Amino acid sequence: MKHTQNTISGKITWRSPSNIALVKYWGKKPIQIPANPSLSITLSKAFTEMSMEFEPVKEEPGLPALEFLFEGRQQEKFEKKIAGFLNSLYQEYPILKEYRFKISSSNTFPHSTGIASSASSMSALGLCLADFLSRTGRMEPDTPAFWQEASGLSRLASGSACRSVFGGFVIWGHHPQLAATSDKYAIPVPFEVNPAFREMKDAILVVSSKEKEVSSRAGHSLMEGHPYAEKRFETALNNLMELSRALIAGDFDKFVHVTESEALNLHALMMTSNPSYILIEPNTINIVNRIRRFRKETSIPACFTLDAGPNVHLLYPAADEIKVRKWISEELLAFCEQGRWIDDEIGKGPKRIN
Numbered sequence: 001m002k003h004t005q006n007t008i009s010g011k012i013t014w015r016s017p018s019n020i021a022l023v024k025y026w027g028k029k030p031i032q033i034p035a036n037p038s039l040s041i042t043l044s045k046a047f048t049e050m051s052m053e054f055e056p057v058k059e060e061p062g063l064p065a066l067e068f069l070f071e072g073r074q075q076e077k078f079e080k081k082i083a084g085f086l087n088s089l090y091q092e093y094p095i096l097k098e099y100r101f102k103i104s105s106s107n108t109f110p111h112s113t114g115i116a117s118s119a120s121s122m123s124a125l126g127l128c129l130a131d132f133l134s135r136t137g138r139m140e141p142d143t144p145a146f147w148q149e150a151s152g153l154s155r156l157a158s159g160s161a162c163r164s165v166f167g168g169f170v171i172w173g174h175h176p177q178l179a180a181t182s183d184k185y186a187i188p189v190p191f192e193v194n195p196a197f198r199e200m201k202d203a204i205l206v207v208s209s210k211e212k213e214v215s216s217r218a219g220h221s222l223m224e225g226h227p228y229a230e231k232r233f234e235t236a237l238n239n240l241m242e243l244s245r246a247l248i249a250g251d252f253d254k255f256v257h258v259t260e261s262e263a264l265n266l267h268a269l270m271m272t273s274n275p276s277y278i279l280i281e282p283n284t285i286n287i288v289n290r291i292r293r294f295r296k297e298t299s300i301p302a303c304f305t306l307d308a309g310p311n312v313h314l315l316y317p318a319a320d321e322i323k324v325r326k327w328i329s330e331e332l333l334a335f336c337e338q339g340r341w342i343d344d345e346i347g348k349g350p351k352r353i354n
Contacts, residue, residue, distance in 0.1 A: 007098065009055035012131045013353035016124035018046040018109070018117065019163045020202065020305060020313050022259045023240045024266045025173065026232070027223030032159050033183045035223060036236035037173025039243055040163045041315075043202060044347030046109045048117070050124035053102040054132060065100035071107070078105075082125065085157050089129075095136055103128075109204070109342055118157075118216065123164035126154030127350055151185035160216075162186040167349030169193055169247060175240055194250035199318035203328055204342040207283045207310040207335065214270075214277050216308050222273035232269060236262075252301035252317075259315065263306040270308070281310040283335035288312065290331060300324065318345065 019040040027035035057065050066086065068079035082103065089096055105124065107117055130150035134141040139149060147165060155162035155172070163170040163186045171178065172186035180190050223229050239258050246254035270277045284306070291304045291314060302316035302324060314332075316324050325343075333339040 007056040008135060009053075010135070011051060011053045012128045012135075013049065013051040014124045014127040014131070014350055015047050015049045015353055016120050016127055016164050016350040017043045017347050018048075018120040019043060019160065019170065020307060021160065021163075022262060022305060023236055023243055024262050025160065025236075026220060026266055026269055027226070027229060028159060028220045032155050034159060034173040035229075036233040037171060037175045037178075037181060037240055038160070038163070038236070039169065039171050039189070039240050040160070041169055041200065041202070042164055042167045042347050042349055043344045045344045046107075046120065046204065046342055048105055048107050048120035048124045049353065050103060050105045050121065050128055052125075052128040052132065054099045056098055057100045067102045069102075069104045071105070082157075085125075088156070089153075093129075093133065093138075095133070095138075099132075119160045119164045122157035122161035123150075123154040123350065125157055126150045126152075126161060127165065127352075129153050131352070148185050155185060158216075159220075165350060167347055169197075169346075171240070175237065177241055178244070189244065189247065191244060191248055193247050196250035196252070196317065197247050197255070198346070200346045201316050201318050201321055201324070202344040202346070203314040203316075203324070203332075204344055205287055205312040205314060205328075205332060205336050206340040206342070207281055207287070207312065208337055209340070212279060212309045214279070214308075219270060219273075219277070219308055222275075223269070226269065226273055228269065228272060232265065235265065256295070256301055256303040259303050259305050263304060266308065267306060279309050280306070284310045284312060286335045287314075287332055294327060294331075298323070 019042045021038045021040040023039040025034045025038035066083045068075060068082055070078055086096055105121055127150045130146055130153055134146060139145050151162040151165040154165055163172050166186060166188045169189040170186050171181050171189055174183050175181045178190055180187055239262055243258045267280055288304050291302055295302050300320045302314060305313045
């Protein structure tokens, strides 16, 4: 094997946040292409920090020379997944064959529980790889091409991860009515978001930290042949435009309606798939009902969304933080596992750690 003359070694560290889809992506085509576009908010405090050390290999490698540690411990399952992912990139990025990698990762929240740990971890990996490629001369760092490459690499590792590469409100998937949207990478929303939505809080109410019953990858495959699939994809296209209009106009009523409808639609699809799954728990429903009652009684536009798991994201304007936090403490924590919740908010996106 011919090695590059300008081999380098070093360490790259990125902190990348999770994101929560408001308009859900559920179902995909080959090579990580979404069956419908999605719109998400990028979070701030629920993040993965990942370091990637790299050095040239001295011998002909087979699979990527890789060591992976999660929260200080070797994780064979994740290591195999990342090794397979790197191997799939050999043809487009042959320079990866010439390096040995040691990757260390940690989360600020429980993984595999429906809080999109794959989005934060795989976007961190995508950013580390894009950073590595920029150091080997493929592109300039911190350019539009860099962020697009990082988002595309993240998508190949885990679809929703491509949205975490950007802060604020993000769209992934081509929508015929929105310019610049793409199935291959995410973009910040291509319109001006009303100031009313620029400071949003997300209280992640941890109903259960147990590993969820079905992985997102397996869940997406259940949309193949699903009796409601085509109608679902049509609904997602319409809802994405409705939500976009709400974000532009500062329309909280429409925002609440679309966001909650999408969350329930996602779980209805899982309940009606074959095999079917019920991922919400009794305390999920207890929290949802109380959110709706609180909104009616106070006129505070708090609403819920759910990922593919039992935990509830409570979204609300930052201006109402004092009242909402008091209510969470008095009424909602009783339904959380050991009273656990994550006080998060809309974030500015990933951060390179020097």
